[in-house]
Amino acid sequence: MAKEQGHKPVAQNKKARHDYLIEDTYEAGLVLMGTEVKSLRQGRASLVDGFVDIDGHEAWLHGVHIPEYTQGTWTNHSARRKRKLLLNRDEIDKIERRVNEKGLTVIPLSLYFKDGRAKVEIALAKGKKSWDKRHALAERQADREIQQDIGRRAKGMRD
Template sequence: MPKERGHKVIVSNRKARHDYSILDTYEAGLVLVGTEVKSLREGRASLADAFATVDDGEVWLRNVHIPEYVQGTWTNHTPRRTRKLLLHRQEIEKLIGKTKESGLSLVPLSMYFKDGKVKVEIALAKGKKSYDKRQDIAKRDAERTISRAMGRALKGRYND
C-alpha cells in the first residue's frame, strides 16, 4: 500500500481567530490510540472548547471531542480524554515562558493529516476584548466594500 502524501484538514477552529489575537503558531504531533485515528479518518472531531496546557514540562490538549469509532469494540476510547502533544524541548520551554509571564493562552487552530500522521496547529494567543472584535468586524466590512467598489470600477460599471 502506498504511503499517504499531502495535507488533509480534519477540523478547524474558526471561532479561535475571532476570539483571540494570534501571536505565534506551532505544529505539534498528537499521541492517539487506534480508534481515535479511525474516527478522525472519517472526519469526525470538534475543537470547539479545546485548549492546551503546559504541565510538568509537557504540553497537553484538553477538551477535544473525538467521538467513539462506530465499529470499535471494548477497545474504544473516551471521547474527551486529555491527549499529549509532541513538541521539541526548545518549543516547550518557550511556551512555558510565554504562558507564565505574559498570561497568554494555547489554542488549537486546526487538526489535520500530514503525510499520514495527525498534526495539530496550536497558537500562542491573547484574548480579544469585545471592542477589539467589533473593530475587526468593521475593518473586514470596510475592506469588503472597497474590494467590491474596485471590482465594479475595473469592469466599468461603477455607479456612484
Template sequence: MAKETGRKLIAQNKKARHDYHILDTYECGLVLTGTEVKSLRQGRASLVDGFAQLDGGEAWLHNVHIPEYSQGTWTNHAARRKRKLLLHRAEIDKLIGKTQETGHTLVPLALYFKDGRAKVEIALAKGKKEYDKRQTLREKQDRRESDRAISAARRRQRA
C-alpha cells in the same frame, strides 16, 4: 498502496481567531489510540472548547472532542480525554515562559493529517476585548465591500 502525502484538514477552530490575537503558531504531533485515528480518518472532531496546557515539562491537549469510532468495540476511547502533544524541548521551554505572562494561553487552531500523521496546530494567543472583536469584524466587512466595488468596476470596464 501509495503513501498518503500532503495536508488533509479534519477540523478547524474559526472562533479562536475571532476571540484571540494569535501571536505565534506551532505544529504538534498527537499521541492517539487506534480508534481515535480511525474516527479522525472519518473526518469527525471538534476543537471548539479545546485548549493546551503545559504540565511538568509536557504539553497536553484538553477538551478536544474526537467521537467514539462507530465500529469500535470495548477498546474504544473516551471522547474528551486529555491527549499528549509532541513538541521539541526548546519549544516547550519557550512556551512555558510565554504562557506565564498575563493573558496568554494556548489554543488549537486546526487538526489535520500531514503525510499520514495526525497533527494539531496550536497558537500562543492573547484574549481580545469586546471592542477588538468589533473592530476586527468591521475591518473584515470593509475589506469585503472594497473588493466587491473593485470587481464591479472591473466588470463595467470590460463591458
C-alpha cells in the same frame, strides 16, 4: 499499502480567530490510540472547547472531542480524554515562558493528517474584548466595500 501523502484536514476551530488574537503558531504531533485515529480518518472531531496545558515540561491537549469509533469494541477510547502533544523541548519551554510572563493562552486551530500522521496546529493567543471583535468586523466590512468600489470603477460603472 502505499504511504499516504499530502495534507488532509479533519477539523478546524473557526471561532478561534474571531475570539483570539493569534501571535504565534506551532505544529505538534499527537499521541493517539488506534480507535482515535480511525475516528479521525472518518473526519470526526471538534476543537471548539480545546486548550493546551503545559504540565511538568510536557504539553497536553484538553477538551478536544474525538467521538468513539462506531465499530470499536471494549478497547474504544473516551471522547474527551487529555492527549499528549509531541513538541521539541525548546518549543515547550518557549511556550511555557510566554504563557507565564504575558498571560497568553494556547489553543488548537486545526487538526489534520500530514503524510499519514495526525498533527494539530496550536497557537499562542490573546483573548479579544467585545469591542475588539466589533472593530475587526467593521474594518473587514470597510475593506470589502473599498474592493467592491475599485471593482466597479475598473468595469466602468458609476455609483
